[in-house]
Amino acid sequence: MTMHGSRLGIPVVWHEDCLRHQPGGEVWLGVREDGTEVPERARVILAALTAAGAPVVPPRPHDPAALLAVHDPALVGHLATVWADWEAGGYPADYGRDRVVPYVFPTAAMLASLPLRTPAAIHGRVGMFCYDTMTLVGPGSWEAIRAAADCARTAAELVASGQPAAYALCRPPGHHAGRSGYGGSCYLNNAAIAAQALRAAGIDRVAVLDIDAHHGNGTQSIFYGRPDVFYGSVHVDPGAGWFPHYLGFAGERGDGQGLGANQNIPLAPGSGDERWLDAVGQLCAQVRTAGADAVVLSLGVDAAAADPESPLEVTADGYRAAGALIGELGPVAVIQEGGYDLTSLGDYVAAALFGLQAGQAAAAAG
Amino acid sequence: MTMHGSRLGIPVVWHEDCLRHQPGGEVWLGVREDGTEVPERARVILAALTAAGAPVVPPRPHDPAALLAVHDPALVGHLATVWADWEAGGYPADYGRDRVVPYVFPTAAMLASLPLRTPAAIHGRVGMFCYDTMTLVGPGSWEAIRAAADCARTAAELVASGQPAAYALCRPPGHHAGRSGYGGSCYLNNAAIAAQALRAAGIDRVAVLDIDAHHGNGTQSIFYGRPDVFYGSVHVDPGAGWFPHYLGFAGERGDGQGLGANQNIPLAPGSGDERWLDAVGQLCAQVRTAGADAVVLSLGVDAAAADPESPLEVTADGYRAAGALIGELGPVAVIQEGGYDLTSLGDYVAAALFGLQAGQAAAAAG
Numbered sequence: 057m058t059m060h061g062s063r064l065g066i067p068v069v070w071h072e073d074c075l076r077h078q079p080g081g082e083v084w085l086g087v088r089e090d091g092t093e094v095p096e097r098a099r100v101i102l103a104a105l106t107a108a109g110a111p112v113v114p115p116r117p118h119d120p121a122a123l124l125a126v127h128d129p130a131l132v133g134h135l136a137t138v139w140a141d142w143e144a145g146g147y148p149a150d151y152g153r154d155r156v157v158p159y160v161f162p163t164a165a166m167l168a169s170l171p172l173r174t175p176a177a178i179h180g181r182v183g184m185f186c187y188d189t190m191t192l193v194g195p196g197s198w199e200a201i202r203a204a205a206d207c208a209r210t211a212a213e214l215v216a217s218g219q220p221a222a223y224a225l226c227r228p229p230g231h232h233a234g235r236s237g238y239g240g241s242c243y244l245n246n247a248a249i250a251a252q253a254l255r256a257a258g259i260d261r262v263a264v265l266d267i268d269a270h271h272g273n274g275t276q277s278i279f280y281g282r283p284d285v286f287y288g289s290v291h292v293d294p295g296a297g298w299f300p301h302y303l304g305f306a307g308e309r310g311d312g313q314g315l316g317a318n319q320n321i322p323l324a325p326g327s328g329d330e331r332w333l334d335a336v337g338q339l340c341a342q343v344r345t346a347g348a349d350a351v352v353l354s355l356g357v358d359a360a361a362a363d364p365e366s367p368l369e370v371t372a373d374g375y376r377a378a379g380a381l382i383g384e385l386g387p388v389a390v391i392q393e394g395g396y397d398l399t400s401l402g403d404y405v406a407a408a409l410f411g412l413q414a415g416q417a418a419a420a421a422g
Numbered sequence: 423m424t425m426h427g428s429r430l431g432i433p434v435v436w437h438e439d440c441l442r443h444q445p446g447g448e449v450w451l452g453v454r455e456d457g458t459e460v461p462e463r464a465r466v467i468l469a470a471l472t473a474a475g476a477p478v479v480p481p482r483p484h485d486p487a488a489l490l491a492v493h494d495p496a497l498v499g500h501l502a503t504v505w506a507d508w509e510a511g512g513y514p515a516d517y518g519r520d521r522v523v524p525y526v527f528p529t530a531a532m533l534a535s536l537p538l539r540t541p542a543a544i545h546g547r548v549g550m551f552c553y554d555t556m557t558l559v560g561p562g563s564w565e566a567i568r569a570a571a572d573c574a575r576t577a578a579e580l581v582a583s584g585q586p587a588a589y590a591l592c593r594p595p596g597h598h599a600g601r602s603g604y605g606g607s608c609y610l611n612n613a614a615i616a617a618q619a620l621r622a623a624g625i626d627r628v629a630v631l632d633i634d635a636h637h638g639n640g641t642q643s644i645f646y647g648r649p650d651v652f653y654g655s656v657h658v659d660p661g662a663g664w665f666p667h668y669l670g671f672a673g674e675r676g677d678g679q680g681l682g683a684n685q686n687i688p689l690a691p692g693s694g695d696e697r698w699l700d701a702v703g704q705l706c707a708q709v710r711t712a713g714a715d716a717v718v719l720s721l722g723v724d725a726a727a728a729d730p731e732s733p734l735e736v737t738a739d740g741y742r743a744a745g746a747l748i749g750e751l752g753p754v755a756v757i758q759e760g761g762y763d764l765t766s767l768g769d770y771v772a773a774a775l776f777g778l779q780a781g782q783a784a785a786a787a788g
Contacts, residue, residue: 085513085545086449086523086555131531147451157452159555161527162668164538165497165603166553168643169677170669172530175660179451180667187532189452189525189555237531277534294541301546302528303536311535 063109066221066390066409069210071115073203074098074227076196080155082241083189088152091190092364092396093241098227101392104402105223105409113214115206115224122209125256126248126278128236130174134185135201135243138193141178155192158183187239197228201243204228208246208391209253215350215389216257220416223355223390223409224250231272231354231393232300240270240299247354247391248278251285254350254389263288263348263385265339267378268356268393269366271304271320275354281314286346288339289354290332292366293322317346325367329374332359336378343385351385353412356393357404363397372404376411383415429475432587432756432775435576437481439569440464440593442562446521448607449555454518457556458730458762459607464593467758470768471589471775479580481572481590488575491622492614492644494602496540500551501567501609504559507544522559524549553605563594567609570594574612574757575619581716581755582623586782589721589756589775590616597638597720597759598666606636606665613720613757614644617651620716620755629654629714629751631705633744634722634759635732637670637686641720647680652712654705655720656698658732659688683712691733695740698725702744709751717751719778722759723770729763738770742777749781 075095082091106112123132138156147153161183162172175181204226211224224246231247232240251262264279266272266289279285287310294304310318319342321335343351357375359368382388390409395401441461448457472478489498504522513519527549528538541547570592577590590612597613598606617628630645632638632655645651653676660670676684685708687701709717723741725734748754756775761767 083449083452084525085519086454086521086525086558087518088452152453153451155452159450159452160605160665160667161529161549161553163527163529163550163553163603165551165600166605166639166666167668168600168602169646170643170674173668173671175663175667177663177667180660180663180665183527184529184668185531187527187529189449192452234531234534236534237529239526239532273532277536280535294546297541297543297546299526299546300532301526301541301543302533302539302550305539308536 064105064406064409064413066110066223066413067214068105068110068112068223068225069115069207070102070112070225071203071207073199077200077228078194078196079192080194082192083157093228096398097395097401098225100398100402101225101405104406108406115203115210118202118206122249122253123205123244125252126235126245131185131236136198138178138182139195139197145178147179155194156182157189157192158186161187185237187237191239191241200228204246205244205249208250212250212253212389213257215387216254216259221388221390221412224392226392229393231266231268232274234274234277242274245274245278247275247352250389250391251352255284259349261348262350262352263343263346264352264354265382266354267336268354269359269368270299270394272354273300273303276303276308276318279314280310280318281312283313283317286317286343286348288319288342290321290323290335290339292368293324295322296325323368326369328369329371332368332370333374333377336381340381340385348385351382351388353382353388353390354393355390355408357395357401357408360395360397360400360404362400363395365394365396372407375404376407379408379411380415383412384419388412430471430772430775430779432476432589432779433580433585434471434476434478434589434591435481435573436468436478436591437569437573439565443566443594444560444562445558446560448558449523459594462764463767464591466764466768467591467771470772474772481569481576484568484572488615488619489571489610491618492601492611497551497602502564504544504548505561505563511544513545522548523555524552527553551603553603557605557607566594570596570612571610571615574616578616578619578755579623581753582620582625587754587756587778590758592758595759597632597634598640600640600643608640611640611644613641613718616755616757617718621650625715627714628716628718629709629712630718630720631748632720633702634720635725635734636665636760638720639666639669642669642674642684645680646676646684647678649679649683652683652709652714654685654708656687656689656701656705658734659690661688662691689734692735694735695737698734698736699740699743702747706747706751714751717748717754719748719754719756720759721756721774723761723767723774726761726763726766726770728766729761731760731762738773741770742773745774745777746781749778750785754778
């Protein structure tokens with residue numbers, strides 16, 4: 057990676073259990089596709105970062121309390137047991153039901169004025185937690201979900217203990233998972249777990265910056281009413297027909313004590329580097345104004361030009377420049393989110409981290 | 423049909439457009455199946471009823487106001503245009519997307535505290551209205567949905583104008599459709615449209631009795647806060663793992679002014695005639711206590727022993743006896759709901775209507 061002119065010093069927090077989640081595809085508009093959130097993503101990123109010289113460190117083991125600080129115990133319990141329940145339910149795998157997929161969803165259109173109650177059967181219950189048909193669960197999913205959360209928490213703790221930056225190679229990703237529900241190929245919210253870990257370590261003001269190509273509706277919803285964690289996101293406009301469709305609009309500014317601590321910048325498809333970096337710059341300016349003692353960066357690289365899941369057309373140089381802008385803000389715990397083009401994924405992540413390293417060095421040099 | 427010892431005099435309201443809805447299957451737990459809510463159902467029932475001597479009458483044409491009395495205009499608008507929107511969206515039919523199937527659903531787990539807003543793209547928007555993956559829309563669906571609603575309304579108007587009983591051969595069925603949403607193979611709520619038509623014709627107190635094997639969550643939700651329309655249902659216990667999973671429990675008794683005007687009797691799988699008829703009798707007793715000037719009967723015959731969609735094991739004689747009990751209550755507009763065993767479906771519907779006719783005759787005699 058001589059193109060970056062230096063060695064990547066940011067530690068990579070990684071556990072092989074993150075490979076154990078094999079969603080086996082996703083169901084989009086009633087049809088099962090191969091899907092793009094595959095274990096190979098993590099392998100490609102790990103190869104690029106180790107080739108760049110980054111040290112790899114293991115996560116600290118699982119602490120349930122760290123999950124429960126941002127997630128409903130019912131969601132965590134569901135994710136821990138849903139595969140076993142599915143197997144016990146006897147849904148015939150030979151008819152394609154080899155993964156957990158919901159079919160009925162307790163929306164307001166269904167429930168009307170009645171309260172939500174938990175269904176007895178897992179095939180009815182799963183739609184209470186999982187809000188789409190894209191986010192399948194299989195035999196090794198829970199182990200990977202837990203390992204990804206551990207990686208996120210460990211990266212945050214490294215930063216809290218003085219490391220300027222640490223990167224969690226989380227898979228599955230997390231930013232679409234809310235306090236009580238999962239979707240968008242996300243199960244537990246790794247970025248929220250990291251932000252909460254920073255708060256728990258005594259850091260007063262945390263900013264989550266989300267540069268994944270999609271809005272991080274889960275992270276937004278978890279911190280929507282809180283003034284201590286700012287959430288800012290640049291993403292493809294859900295109003296242009298993109299996931300998560302229902303959320304991610306500019307008018308969503310937070311609620312109650314959190315009013316003003318949420319900022320979305322939706323971009324038109326095809327925006328490219330200039331408009332994207334302008335938005336990243338606006339978010340950084342807001343973080344400076346709001347004040348943040350540490351940053352969590354939700355690093356999805358699916359804004360990449362070659363990515364099959366978004367139309368934002370951002371280059372690797374764009375990600376490097378974004379990393380530099382964010383690195384100037386202070387200490388950063390980086391959480392891997394999306395990014396699905398296996399040929400360019402590793403280079404994009406490396407570019408963002410090299411940019412971050414350079415931005416932090418420049419800021420330190422004053 | 424000499425086994426019934428008489429000719430069926432109840433008029434059958436029927437329109438051929440009800441055959442135009444060809445859902446093309448249903449997606450259950452991520453896999454598309456052939457489905458059981460097929461046009462042949464209506465043909466089989468029509469053949470049995472005409473063989474029994476019943477007169478067939480056409481529905482009065484569409485009156486949008488009649489739909490809007492029980493449904494949100496946004497739902498009606500969605501159903502009227504969703505297929506055209508889908509076609510315009512260019513979802514490739516050659517990959518199996520020949521029908522409208524949602525993939526993301528704005529549940530509380532997704533939205534958290536944020537308000538529901540209508541997505542721009544139809545593939546995101548459909549999950550706001552359709553709460554499951556079982557209820558597909560295709561080219562002729564709207565014409566059938568509208569025709570079924572017309573049949574229901576016409577049957578109610580026949581009853582309001584003095585006919586002791588009228589039967590609407592509705593397809594698709596309706597009792598899972600709520601004010602703002604659809605699911606469970608139902609789109610508009612034919613029974614609710616009939617009940618509202620009775621009210622609009624000046625009938626003060628209406629009772630909807632629902633003997634479909636599944637809970638009519640849509641009808642319940644539409645009238646949940648109203649004292650003028652009683653809703654009573656016997657169905658397989660959703661707590662035993664049956665659709666609609668989230669609703670249909672005994673504790674749901676209505677709300678506000680409607681408190682006490684809702685009664686669910688969930689039954690265990692395998693209950694059979696005796697327990698089922700006991701529940702029907704309890705519902706009839708409640709209707710007598712509450713007082714009703716006319717009854718809407720949601721006649722699903724999927725409690726049939728041979729039905730593939732429920733485990734209640736009720737015989738045709740059971741349905742005849744239920745019809746007799748309900749016929750004794752007064753004038754009845756009968757709305758076809760479920761029933762999926764094509765070999766016995768016609769006989770079951772005929773048995774229920776002969777029972778109803780006999781019950782009304784007995785009550786008139788004395």
